[in-house]
Amino acid sequence: MQVTIEIGDRSFMYYYRDVMQVALDALAGAETVSFGDVPSTPAGVLAARDAGDNFRDEHERRGILDADLYVDESHEVQRMHGDDAPVLGVQLHADEALVSWSGSHYMFLVRANVVNVLDNGRQWQTVGYLQHISKAVEQSARAKLDVSDTRNELLQRCLSVSLRAFTRASEEGVTAHVAGHGSVQLVPRMVVLVVDQVEERSILALMGNRCRFFCSPCMEDKDLSGGLLGVRAVDRDFVTTLEGQLAAAVLRADDPRPSRRRDLGRAHSALPIVPALGAIHGLATRPYDLYCIVSFDLLHVWELGILRLLAQRLPAVLLSLCGETGEARLGSVQDTLDALNLRGFELGRNYNVTPSAPGYVLM
């Protein structure tokens, strides 16, 4: 589908597929579908309730289907929609990419992945192509602000278009055919957002620079960041932040002056843009995971060298944890380090910018 999105006096073309439709198509055509360890019998439901949200000590996590986010969402969905309503988990990935070999044309891609489909190690599908908005030609604060507002608004409106059916289904649930399971009432939830920090702040409509609270999930002051006092930072109040953004977005439509948004930026480091993800149930409603679903795009984080620095400390950490036996959970310490090195080598081969779609995003 394509739609022309008009912002101010400019028009942008957005090519997209409905995320809900993509997820349902993937479930209908999949060979292997799993909804995690969702109990299907009343006894299993009772046992799961007794066990609560805590896993056993010997529980070994195998993937996102037994991650805390998915398990919490499953419990919440079962509480609201019944014990036989599984969670349709969707991951979202957003990043800018080259679309021409000459390196002159960029496009912002939105990809989605259904975590319940286990075929071929899960496949990402591109669900949106956003038009790239160039920098302001005029080097003035007003022109830069206009471009920034246009970029943020275009991103959110495009996301809202792609997620419209998904948003509605996240509240009501949807009955669809699932390969191997028949007709199932599914409750879609957004479980992971794979982005860099720049895209993270944009998608959550938070300020990306010259702000006080750089952390999305908490209110750690930048002056205390990394210090001992920063540990005591409280979690971000998503209701206050979203309400402020909603009110400021309404106000911005009439008066886009920077002075009108200064208080919002000072108090929440937020932009006067409404994050479209806030309409999805499970993010702005219980269990309130809007600021918890952000995950690293390791392809980029590794390139930044952060994990490389961490990896240099891993041998000492593993040796101290495993003690004299040198046995890690999945083998010896040396085997674990070899696996890490291999993974790093594989990631390193994807450093070069390429217009072809990435083969995978490591979670």
Added chain:
Amino acid sequence: MAPPRAVSALLIPCPFCCLSFRKQPNLARHVQTSHRNESRCAAAAAASVAMSQSFVRGSLAAMASAPGPALLAVDAGAARAAATDNRDLNLDVEMDVSISGVAPAVDGGDAPPNERDMDVAAATVVVATGHSARDGAGSAPPPHGTPDDVGVLVGDWLYASDEEKDTDAAADDNNATGAAAVDLLADLPRHVFLSSTAARIRAYYLVFSDTSQSTPVVPRRWASPPSRFCSPALRGALRFALTAGGCGLTQRDHVAYAQSLRAVEQEATRGTGVVGPMSAAFPSAHGFLTATRHEQNCVLATRR
């Protein structure tokens, strides 16, 4: 015609000290200079509240006989006229409007000076939609489905529950805002609590109606023609042409690839009089390129 109305002299108190000001910019300047550490939004909110309490002077008889705004439905016009002209007389109507409420945006910001004598209902729409309603309260509500109508949902006049919504709608048919809200709520699932942040964000983006303006990238008619890649060999050739190098072959490479395949077939079937599948399906190399594009269109038309 009603005589021209005059807005009474109004003093806006500073929320941080005992001073009062006649104009909002004066208050803003005072807060900026004397209360640097205080929230300017609080001052703006105080000014907004003070302005909303200003009353309209005029002849009661003239106001009672003044016709309602044109282009409105009968019930909506009556309700809106009641909310504006009789605002200082009819306390019940005022209560209804105030329940509908002014969004926190007004509390957190300040209304432009030229909106100070705007009627409350129009002010609600201004705040709710974020669009200027300077065309006046007399303009007709847009038809259902247009970007402006759903914007009413964004306001803070939210119902706490469905029961409250239904009760309000049934009890007060003259409330134009409530009637419009009931119509708009038909689009939402029945158990949506409009007071929730998620529902308000969803309603905010429903205003833009981008999704309803979406069109298919490829017309539906492309989905009907049968594929010309009907054998495994041809499917393999198509797959290679579309995926080689990650993003597929260029158009020139498509033609060169088809020429190579046709040449191989001709060499293999030389002297036998048999035509290979590639040559039979695509009489020319450019035919392969065209069929590939058609196949892409077919897939795009099928997938929505």
